[in-house]
Amino acid sequence: MSHARRTAGAAIDDASAQGRRALVIYLPVGYPDVDTSIEAARTAVAAGADIIELGLPYSDPGMDGPLVAAAAQQALDGGVRIADVMRAVEEVAATGAAVLVMTYYNPVLRYGVERFAREIAEAGGAGLITPDLIPDEAGEWIAAADAHGLDKVFLVAPSSTSERLELTAHASRGFVYAASTMGVTGVRAAIGAHAEALVSRTRAAGAERVCVGIGVSDAQQAAEVAGYADGVIVGSAAVRALGSAAGAEGLDALRTLVEDLADGVRQGTVAS
């Protein structure tokens, strides 16, 4: 089962070679049901997403705003399990996209950190994004990720000190996730002015690649962020599009959004 795993770094570098920025789309597994969420991720890849973040629904998503939290709750009510997430990773990775799992730490800890890492790797996943795990607490995950060659995507925030940016940049592999604003996930009218400064501070702290998420919801914002970041992460807007209608119509709405966003990230200037 160990087909060549696509890493987040490779996906970002390939986009860069094409003179554009990478588009990262977040979708929670099990929303609205497991099969549709897998279909949605495939649709997003076909529409131009370079990296898929598959969300592992969690009962206490403290970093998520109402849209994503409600989707996760619906997925849990539908009975989604970690095994479903592993299946989704395998099926979405088969498209050739880089697949990261976005998960709060407790499900990983309970499942077994080494076991979780091994199964992600076996399924062809690139690694994990860990919104409530800072590198200071991540010794076990870092060891497991290193053993399996997985991406470790940690977050930085506008409030991060230079020392913490350095720590996080060095602990990350794939990219560093820059939270555009102080707050939870959600659709926002404007991207925080902090975002560009945070990206440049994170680069200065040693990060090879920095992607920006939280609040990005349309092509114009994607283009704006693509002007300074290596990748643009869109979550809540994708969840909203998928949930806007049942079945094929929801998938169509998602496809339209991702195509627009893909146009947006092409407008970002690639400096290098």
Place this chain on the structure above:
Amino acid sequence: MTETSGPGGTAPLRAATGPYFGDYGGRFVPEALIAALDDLSVAWDKARVDPTFALELSTLARDYTGRPSPITEVPRFARSAGGVRIVLKREDLNHTGSHKINNVLGQALLTKRIGKTRVIAETGAGQHGVATATAAALFGLECTVYMGEEDTRRQALNVARMRLLGAEVVPVTSGSRTLKDAINEAFRDWVTNVETTNYVFGTVAGPHPFPALVRDLQKVIGEEARAQMLERFDALPDAVVACVGGGSNAMGIFHAFLDDADVALIGCEAAGDGMDTERHAATISKGVPGVLHGAKSYLLQDEDGQTIESHSISAGLDYPGVGPEHAWLADLGRASYRGISDAEAMEAFALLSRTEGIIPAIESAHALAGALTLGRELVDGGADPAQTTILVSLSGRGDKDVETAIDWFGLTGNGGPGLRGADEEADG
């Protein structure tokens, strides 16, 4: 593991200050909160050794809270505990009716020190929310309290109290709409408004520095009680019993006794419908280690790491997590934890009311029930009741619980006889 002493270590248990208590504690939170937690840690490290801060806090404790709270011997109640001596530490007599005020006054002072103008808090039954709203009113801070939508309905009186005190109460409709979701919502607010806002956490759980900070502000309970026991009885108690939800009153009363090896420390968790059912809140007794709300500790969770909802008649104990210092003390064997069912707690609730004229909070009634059982166990094991003393943390008063009592005991109607225990005769 270097910050704390372990079994056989030379450092006193009382010296543990986090961020880790053995394997437990830490900071499992988004990076966005780290700067605020660091600021709070630094501010607390300064304040806790600052005589000016200590004087401000002790003055408030005396003039506003009414400290020291007394200890009260309850011999008529203790008849049902094999005749041992039972002594209550009366946190129910504090202003606002529970131990929660000890913590919020300290954290409100700290909020002023770090230059923030707004406080937020989570609350289950409303005790911590009312205490925080009270402190906010006293210090002129803006205050928002998050409360599960279900709890706002069940505790309408406390919602009204908070609003009278000037606080905004936000009903939380996400997740299971309970205390744990109120905490999630408070963290979401905090991460968004951290520049102006301090999170006044209500218990000894959450990310560092909260477990140590809240413990430090509550340890006055045990320090007073230890001195009062020595003064009145010339001896330490054989056991100290407290209820444990998140565990703040228990850590508060345990702390001064941690290094008194002959004093047994017993935490009473809510067993809800019973320890053999799935409807309980017995986190240490029935949970496994995990991460919730920013700290590693025992946790009620399924095999995928999803939090399992807890159940208890007492909203204040109805929490699927527990403070990391308790998890550590449990693993060390320094404290032991047992489950008390709703029925046992309500029996003790009624017994204390009837025999001593003290209506306890249902939370505290779990500790009272634990003391009744423990007393009988000790006497059955050969202890001389006249030489055996149990200190109980009476963490709060029961005014807020009268509606629950009406339902439980069927007290509705147009009057009727006083409650009597099944095996009890009216004594003349």
